Amino acid sequence: MADEALVKNKQVVLKNYVNAGLPKESDMEIKEKSIQLKVPEGTKDAILVKNLYLSCDPYMRNRMKKLEDSYVPSFEPGSPISGYGVAKVVDSNHPEYKNGDLVWGTTGWEEYSLLTAPGLLFKIQHTDLPLTYYTGLLGMAGMTAYTGFYEICTPKKGEYVYVSAASGAVGQLVGQFAKLLGCYVVGSAGSKEKIDLLKNKFGFDEAFNYKEEPDLDAALKRYFPEGIDIYFENVGGKMLDAVLLNMRVHGRIAVCGMISQYNNDKPEATHNLMYIIPKRVRMQGFIVSDFYHLYPKYLEMVIPSIKEGKITYIEDVAEGIESAPTALIGLFIGRNVGKQLVVVARD
Amino acid sequence: MADEALVKNKQVVLKNYVNAGLPKESDMEIKEKSIQLKVPEGTKDAILVKNLYLSCDPYMRNRMKKLEDSYVPSFEPGSPISGYGVAKVVDSNHPEYKNGDLVWGTTGWEEYSLLTAPGLLFKIQHTDLPLTYYTGLLGMAGMTAYTGFYEICTPKKGEYVYVSAASGAVGQLVGQFAKLLGCYVVGSAGSKEKIDLLKNKFGFDEAFNYKEEPDLDAALKRYFPEGIDIYFENVGGKMLDAVLLNMRVHGRIAVCGMISQYNNDKPEATHNLMYIIPKRVRMQGFIVSDFYHLYPKYLEMVIPSIKEGKITYIEDVAEGIESAPTALIGLFIGRNVGKQLVVVARD
Numbered sequence: 001m002a003d004e005a006l007v008k009n010k011q012v013v014l015k016n017y018v019n020a021g022l023p024k025e026s027d028m029e030i031k032e033k034s035i036q037l038k039v040p041e042g043t044k045d046a047i048l049v050k051n052l053y054l055s056c057d058p059y060m061r062n063r064m065k066k067l068e069d070s071y072v073p074s075f076e077p078g079s080p081i082s083g084y085g086v087a088k089v090v091d092s093n094h095p096e097y098k099n100g101d102l103v104w105g106t107t108g109w110e111e112y113s114l115l116t117a118p119g120l121l122f123k124i125q126h127t128d129l130p131l132t133y134y135t136g137l138l139g140m141a142g143m144t145a146y147t148g149f150y151e152i153c154t155p156k157k158g159e160y161v162y163v164s165a166a167s168g169a170v171g172q173l174v175g176q177f178a179k180l181l182g183c184y185v186v187g188s189a190g191s192k193e194k195i196d197l198l199k200n201k202f203g204f205d206e207a208f209n210y211k212e213e214p215d216l217d218a219a220l221k222r223y224f225p226e227g228i229d230i231y232f233e234n235v236g237g238k239m240l241d242a243v244l245l246n247m248r249v250h251g252r253i254a255v256c257g258m259i260s261q262y263n264n265d266k267p268e269a270t271h272n273l274m275y276i277i278p279k280r281v282r283m284q285g286f287i288v289s290d291f292y293h294l295y296p297k298y299l300e301m302v303i304p305s306i307k308e309g310k311i312t313y314i315e316d317v318a319e320g321i322e323s324a325p326t327a328l329i330g331l332f333i334g335r336n337v338g339k340q341l342v343v344v345a346r347d
Numbered sequence: 348m349a350d351e352a353l354v355k356n357k358q359v360v361l362k363n364y365v366n367a368g369l370p371k372e373s374d375m376e377i378k379e380k381s382i383q384l385k386v387p388e389g390t391k392d393a394i395l396v397k398n399l400y401l402s403c404d405p406y407m408r409n410r411m412k413k414l415e416d417s418y419v420p421s422f423e424p425g426s427p428i429s430g431y432g433v434a435k436v437v438d439s440n441h442p443e444y445k446n447g448d449l450v451w452g453t454t455g456w457e458e459y460s461l462l463t464a465p466g467l468l469f470k471i472q473h474t475d476l477p478l479t480y481y482t483g484l485l486g487m488a489g490m491t492a493y494t495g496f497y498e499i500c501t502p503k504k505g506e507y508v509y510v511s512a513a514s515g516a517v518g519q520l521v522g523q524f525a526k527l528l529g530c531y532v533v534g535s536a537g538s539k540e541k542i543d544l545l546k547n548k549f550g551f552d553e554a555f556n557y558k559e560e561p562d563l564d565a566a567l568k569r570y571f572p573e574g575i576d577i578y579f580e581n582v583g584g585k586m587l588d589a590v591l592l593n594m595r596v597h598g599r600i601a602v603c604g605m606i607s608q609y610n611n612d613k614p615e616a617t618h619n620l621m622y623i624i625p626k627r628v629r630m631q632g633f634i635v636s637d638f639y640h641l642y643p644k645y646l647e648m649v650i651p652s653i654k655e656g657k658i659t660y661i662e663d664v665a666e667g668i669e670s671a672p673t674a675l676i677g678l679f680i681g682r683n684v685g686k687q688l689v690v691v692a693r694d
Contacts, residue, residue, distance in 0.1 A: 071596075071625040236621065249418075258621050269616030274583065274605050276632035278418040283630045285623035 009035040011080035012109035012324045017066040020265035022332055027064070028081070028325040035112050038091045045094045046116045049087035051107055052347065054321075055135035056328045056340040057083060057169070058234075061262040071287060080110045086124070086134045087113065088347070094118055102127065104134035109324055111344055122295065126303060136169045136339035137306070137313040138299070140288055144256060145173035146298045147291035152254035152284050153230045157182035160224055162243065165234035165259060166207065167194040167314070169339035174232045175204050176311050183230075186223045188239070190334040197337070201312060216242035227251070235260045237268040244272035244281075253283040263332055314338030356382040358427035359456035359671045364413040367612035369679055374411070375428070375672040382459050385438045392441045393463045396434035398454055399694065401668075402482035403675045403687040404430060404516070405581075408609040418634060427457045433471070433481045434460065435694070441465055449474065451481035456671055458691055469642065473650060483516045483686035484653070484660040485646070487635055491603060492520035493645045494638035499601035499631050500577045504529035507571055509590065512581035513554065514541040514661070516686035517603060521579045522551050523658050530577070533570045535586070537681040544684070548659060563589035574598070583608045584615040591619035591628075600630040610679055661685030 013031045018024075039046045060083055063075045075081045089101040090112070097103070097118060105121035107113045115121070124134055136142060148170070149155060161178040165171045166187025175198065178185045186206045187198045198207035206223050213219040220228070220242055227248035233240060236258025243253070261267050276283060305311040316336040318327035324342045331340055360378045365371075386393045407430055410422045422428045436448040437459070444450070444465060452468035454460045462468065471481055483489060495517070496502060508525040510518045513534025522545065525532045533553040534545045545554035553570050560566040567575070567589055574595035580587060583605025590600070608614045623630060652658040663683040665674035671689045678687055 240620075255620075255624055257624065261621055267618050267621050269618050270620050271614050271616050273587075273602075273617050273620070274608055274614050276630070277602055277604065278634065279632065280634055280637065281632050283623070285626065285628050287625065287627055290627065 006034040006036055007112070009033045009111050010321050011111075012321065013079060014064060014075045014077050014081050016077050017074070018064045019066060020263065022263050023061065023064055023329055025325045025329060028328075030322055030325075031080075033110075035114070037112065039093050039114065043093070043114070043116060045118070046092075046114060047089050047094050047097045047118050048091040048112065048114050049103065049107060050090050050112055051085050051087045051110065051344045053086040053132050053135045054107075054109055054324060054342040054344060055084035055139065055141075055169075056324075056331055056336070056342065057140065058257050058259045058262065058331055060328065061259075061332060080108045082106060082108050084135060084140050085109075085344075086131055086139075097121075097123070102131065102134075104139050109321070111321060122292075126299070129303070129306060132315055132317070132341055132343075133306075133313065135341040136315060137173065137311070138302070141169035141339060142173060142302065143291060143295060143298055144288040145170045145177060146302070147288060147294060148232060148254040148256050148286060149174050149177050149230075151291060151294070152286050153232065153252045155181055155183060155230055159183050159229035160226065160248070161185045161230045161232070162220070162224065162228045163187045163204075163232045163234070164210075164239050165189065165257075166204065167197050167202075167338060168234065168336070170256060171232070171234055172198075172202050172314060172338065173311070175202050178230075179203050179205075180305065180310060188219075191337075194337060197314060201314065210239065217245050220246045230254070232256060233258070237261055241270055241272045244270070244275045247275065247279045247281050249279050251279055251281045253281060255283060255285040259332065316340045318342045320344070353381040353383055354459070356380045356458045357668050358458075359668065360426060361411060361422045361424050361428050363424050364421070365411040366413060367610065369610050370408065370411055370676055372672045372676060375675075377669055377672075378427075380457075382461070384459065386440045386461065390440070390461070390463060392465070393439075393461060394436050394441050394444045394450075394465050394468075395438040395459065395461050396450065396454060397437050397459055398432050398434045398457065398691045400433040400479050400482045401454075401456055401671060401689040401691060402431040402486065402488075403671075403678055403683070403689065404487065405604050405606045405609065405678055407675065408606075408679060427455045429453060429455050431482060431487050432456075432691075433478055433486075444470070449478065449481075451486050456668070458668060469639075473646070476650070476653065479662055479664070479688055479690075480653075480660065482688040483662065484520065484658070485649070488516035488686060489520060489649065490638060490642060490645055491635040492517045492524060493649070494635060494641060495579060495601040495603050495633060496521050496524050496577075498638060498641070499633050500579065500599045502528055502530060502577055506530050506576035507573065507595070508532045508577045508579070509567070509571065509575045510534045510551075510579045510581070511557075511586050512536065512604075512606060513551065514544050514549075514685060515581065515683070518579070518581055519544075519549050519661060519685060520658070522549050525577075526550050526552075527652065527657060535566075538684075541684060544661060548661065557586065564592050567593045577601075579603060580605070582606055588617055588619045591617070591622045594622065594626045594628050596626050598626055598628045600628060602630060602632040606679065663687045665689045667691070 085107040102124040237260040432454040449471040545551040584607040
């Protein structure tokens with residue numbers, strides 16, 4: 001065994017499954033372990049990374065539940081949770097990675113991680129953009145917005161686009177992509193601050209605070225008197241029901257997530273599904289990882305747009321791994337403004 | 348005005364809108380009017396037809412409601428209802444039709460109809476097959492099964508296909524098309540007689556009586572231990588909810604109709620829509636009339652299969668226009684076995 005010093009390794013550990021209800025900070029705890037900054041002998045094709053930025057994502061809520069048959073496994077109580085992040089390679093015996101490489105992808109919520117399946121990582125080539133962007137705009141959220149909008153919604157110039165959770169990590173990008181294509185775009189979010197951002201920062205044509213609309217159907221009819229061609233679904237529940245009443249013929253609904261439902265014991269009912277028949281609506285669930293082969297194409301599109309100032313991105317930055325549980329839980333009550341991430345270390 | 352004798356013209360008239368609940372025979376009445384068997388002078392491009400066979404179709408239920416914004420207009424109380432049928436031209440001043448032509452398409456529920464928009468008609472070319480088939484197998488129901496299955500479901504050999512209302516006008520064909528393609532096909536229906544037909548006449552791999560299954564999820568898991576690739580949705584409600592729990596990754600749901608819902612005042616809720624995300628399900632509503640340009644292609648496929656005995660079709664034939672209200676209402680309680688049609692005249 002190599003004679004390397006142990007370093008402290010703080011971890012965010014799930015204490016118990018949270019099957020229903022809003023997760024609390026006390027459902028997680030910070031534990032201090034120690035780790036050797038070297039891939040252990042006998043472990044093949046592994047890398048040891050220093051985690052820099054962690055990404056808080058809605059899908060993580062479901063990993064806190066005890067699920068039998070999920071497309072991502074449940075977190076393991078007593079172990080550090082995992083998620084997307086940006087990290088730096090500090091040791092490697094994997095032929096494709098060397099010390100100092102920057103990567104984004106699936107890592108542990110801890111200061112250092114030993115990654116034995118680096119197939120889930122992307123090497124970061126463009127380091128002239130903020131590294132934090134690889135938790136969002138240039139990472140999973142960006143790819144979600146890109147593939148959900150372009151691949152699932154098959155948008156056309158001039159179409160009427162509605163985005164819920166529109167100031168979030170994905171929504172803010174869907175709206176901007178739709179504007180770049182020449183669509184009419186309306187977003188909804190849950191605070192005045194977010195609505196201002198949508199209109200003034202991201203260039204949505206209109207935006208409204210869903211919490212101030214007692215009748216969502218009426219709100220949608222106000223903003224879409226001719227109906228909705230494309231709905232980018234992030235929330236589910238009552239919002240989806242109102243949207244179904246307002247779709248245009250041959251409309252498309254990309255179902256990216258249903259964050260309003262993740263804390264419910266039983267999912268809220270949808271009543272208006274029947275409308276997809278007369279309106280010939282295509283409604284499609286998708287998972288971004290099915291589309292990662294398009295990542296180079298996405299970067300080719302989005303990096304020039306970022307550099308030309310045509311795409312902007314708002315991040316909500318929590319400092320220190322100790323703040324990670326609070327930051328994650330904030331997603332489910334809409335506390336974050338923009339992409340929620342956690343700084344573990346800056347380099 | 349031409350000096351032609353008037354003939355009697357019995358009509359099926361809707362008395363009042365039926366907005367909720369099961370329609371009753373007394374919501375319709377047979378009225379006897381009279382008609383001249385000639386296109387009136389001053390009416391351009393019209394045809395006068397003798398109606399032979401009328402088609403009873405589930406979508407007609409919605410036309411009995413007072414709807415503001417429907418893809419087909421509501422019936423008009425006090426007037427004869429309309430629907431698909433097979434008819435013979437008895438007079439025409441339309442350049443494309445001449446006396447004796449046989450047509451199928453939208454006509455009145457009456458003995459004779461003056462049709463001023465024969466664009467909604469198809470001329471019948473293949474008269475060596477039973478004319479009644481043009482109310483179903485070779486008409487709208489056939490095209491619905493064909494386009495719903497091939498165009499919307501994009502099926503592949505070996506896939507697991509589930510059809511609800513499987514012995515109906517559309518379902519029996521979807522199952523047979525799927526078997527011809529080499530799929531595993533299970534159907535559900537509401538009586539022992541229908542289940543026997545599915546298995547012994549239409550060649551479904553399995554079939555079950557949904558009325559005898561207290562737990563539809565368990566029933567589907569029994570017949571689809573590996574899950575469902577394609578669901579051809581005819582019924583909605585609880586069945587859809589159970590199906591959503593059993594879809595395979597990248598599954599497709601063609602939403603053709605939701606007959607279980609048409610008599611409800613408020614549509615029944617769907618609870619399991621969220622599953623379309625992890626399973627990446629595409630769910631698509633469709634209307635057959637969007638696909639009528641494919642009719643010649645359909646005939647090319649289906650006519651040889653019928654002649655070779657590879658496709659069979661069961662019809663439930665009601666005799667006489669007086670029986671039309673009862674026949675139509677029978678659809679909504681599942682009284683019909685196979686395609687429900689009404690004989691007005693045999694030639």
